Amino acid sequence: MGSELFHSAKAALSVQTLIKPSWKKLAIFSFTPLFLATTSLTANAQEAVAAAPAADTAYIFNTLLFLIGGFLVMWMAAGFAMLEAGLVRSKNVSMQCLKNIALYSIAGLMYWLIGYNLMYTGVDGGYMGSFSFIYAMDPVGLDGADSAALLETGYSTASDWFFQMVFVATAASIVSGTLAERIKLWPFLLFVVFLTGFIYPIAGSWQWGGGWLSEMGFSDFAGSTLVHSVGGWAALTGAILLGARKGKYTANGVSPMPGSSIPLATLGTFILWLGWFGFNGASQLAMGTISDISDVSRIFVNTNMAAASGVVVTMILLQFMYKKVDVTMTLNGALAGLVAITAEPLAPTVAQAIFIGGIGGVIVVFTVPLLDKFKIDDVVGAIPVHLLAGIWGTFIVPLSNSGTSYGVQLIGIVSYAAFTIICSLIVWGIIKAVIGIRVSEEEELLGLDKAEIGVEAYPEFTSR
Amino acid sequence: MKLITAVIKPFRLDAVREALTALGVEGLTVTEVKGYGRQKGHTEIYRGAEYAIHFLPKLKLEIAVNGDVAPKAIEAITEAARTGQIGDGKIFVIDLEEVVRIRTGEKNADAL
Numbered sequence: 001m002g003s004e005l006f007h008s009a010k011a012a013l014s015v016q017t018l019i020k021p022s023w024k025k026l027a028i029f030s031f032t033p034l035f036l037a038t039t040s041l042t043a044n045a046q047e048a049v050a051a052a053p054a055a056d057t058a059y060i061f062n063t064l065l066f067l068i069g070g071f072l073v074m075w076m077a078a079g080f081a082m083l084e085a086g087l088v089r090s091k092n093v094s095m096q097c098l099k100n101i102a103l104y105s106i107a108g109l110m111y112w113l114i115g116y117n118l119m120y121t122g123v124d125g126g127y128m129g130s131f132s133f134i135y136a137m138d139p140v141g142l143d144g145a146d147s148a149a150l151l152e153t154g155y156s157t158a159s160d161w162f163f164q165m166v167f168v169a170t171a172a173s174i175v176s177g178t179l180a181e182r183i184k185l186w187p188f189l190l191f192v193v194f195l196t197g198f199i200y201p202i203a204g205s206w207q208w209g210g211g212w213l214s215e216m217g218f219s220d221f222a223g224s225t226l227v228h229s230v231g232g233w234a235a236l237t238g239a240i241l242l243g244a245r246k247g248k249y250t251a252n253g254v255s256p257m258p259g260s261s262i263p264l265a266t267l268g269t270f271i272l273w274l275g276w277f278g279f280n281g282a283s284q285l286a287m288g289t290i291s292d293i294s295d296v297s298r299i300f301v302n303t304n305m306a307a308a309s310g311v312v313v314t315m316i317l318l319q320f321m322y323k324k325v326d327v328t329m330t331l332n333g334a335l336a337g338l339v340a341i342t343a344e345p346l347a348p349t350v351a352q353a354i355f356i357g358g359i360g361g362v363i364v365v366f367t368v369p370l371l372d373k374f375k376i377d378d379v380v381g382a383i384p385v386h387l388l389a390g391i392w393g394t395f396i397v398p399l400s401n402s403g404t405s406y407g408v409q410l411i412g413i414v415s416y417a418a419f420t421i422i423c424s425l426i427v428w429g430i431i432k433a434v435i436g437i438r439v440s441e442e443e444e445l446l447g448l449d450k451a452e453i454g455v456e457a458y459p460e461f462t463s464r
Numbered sequence: 465m466k467l468i469t470a471v472i473k474p475f476r477l478d479a480v481r482e483a484l485t486a487l488g489v490e491g492l493t494v495t496e497v498k499g500y501g502r503q504k505g506h507t508e509i510y511r512g513a514e515y516a517i518h519f520l521p522k523l524k525l526e527i528a529v530n531g532d533v534a535p536k537a538i539e540a541i542t543e544a545a546r547t548g549q550i551g552d553g554k555i556f557v558i559d560l561e562e563v564v565r566i567r568t569g570e571k572n573a574d575a576l
Contacts, residue, residue: 247475255478445474445475450508454508454509454510455510460496460498460521
């Protein structure tokens, strides 16, 4: 129940972004169905009578937003799969596809089994939810359910679970890109089990679950930190423990390993861009009032403009710095813009969204080579795009959202960093020590498709 | 003049190229091929059905050199391409009758 109340309160907060709320005030107001139906802080008796039919409509529209936003974010799994498949070499493409469909599936299972409860049930300003297995959906036809109570939450249980679940999956897919071409399949998936069942949910409980960071006033609208930088820290930690691909860093410098399909990588990026309208738009968590749906529209626009800005800024910088415009970095620039705006896609003006997304592009151009200097081999650029742009996006929230502060945003950023790095180090470390995470040198040269899967993505000439 | 054909493991290409450049050999042609010698393939499974893979990916290098450079080139390629594991490859040497540089029309020794 607390989680549903928090969701409603969060919905109200997202609408009232210019007012610094006190959580007690919102909690009190949220006990009235009226408040939930109108998501407004000004309630009175006449509005209560007039708005009673609206509760049904609001419920339906809110649920619809979660469902549509949810399958759009699910589609981002295809985007990641294609982007990664296109940026790895041909001999590793099957593996990348397999990893992506596997991690999406594991994420769903783990989140149902443990994750959702750990993130949302009984957090109450604390550091985590409850360890209870299985999350139950509403019964068929709402038969036997307390309809009044359900209506109060503002949306169906399953739609809320589904929408939250696809976000976990996104965090997990960030890790698979960075670690491509040299990680073993099952140890990687084992890490995903812990990431989606424990690390992400506990971290998420601090903010969206109503935990201590949300009480402090930290703000992350759709997950620049909770999803993107958590995934990014896990990826970075993994990359350091895993080591670079053999031959990437030689005595003569960096030896690039170009990807196998620019069209797939481009398609993947466009799919992610499309999915992001669900990622950010549906994070409004409400669509049952004209104010809310207007906000969703505004979020769509800001999301788009931030990505566009990321692309153009990246291209201009690349032209100046290298005289050539690298298409793969430009794709990264679009995504960095999207990640950057994700922390606050509602409040900024379009001009501010363009600024925020543009800096995402700058981050990509400068940090991709920087990682190489540190010999951290990030195959797809996930660390610049998700981790670093995610930190930027989270930090800059107070620029447009006066209900937040740079200090608290920084506390949140650092806390998530510390928690995710430590947990990831432990999990990766144990897996590495017990079963090993890296394929042998022979397997790495042969290609993971042949070594671990037995199915080549691009079988060359055969005799049949 | 000799035409040296070397079939090597793909990941040894950079090492071979550097070794040849150090010798002063300036030209090289590479093709992706599949082949086997004593290094047999293995069996795989596709959708439940087993099948044999006989051929392994290799790279075929073709280098044209003067007769006096040939032994050094062969040695350089051998050293650079060797891993000690089965499947390192083979070098074939044949006599080269004539060489022409297309841009200038230079022939034979002047074209190498």
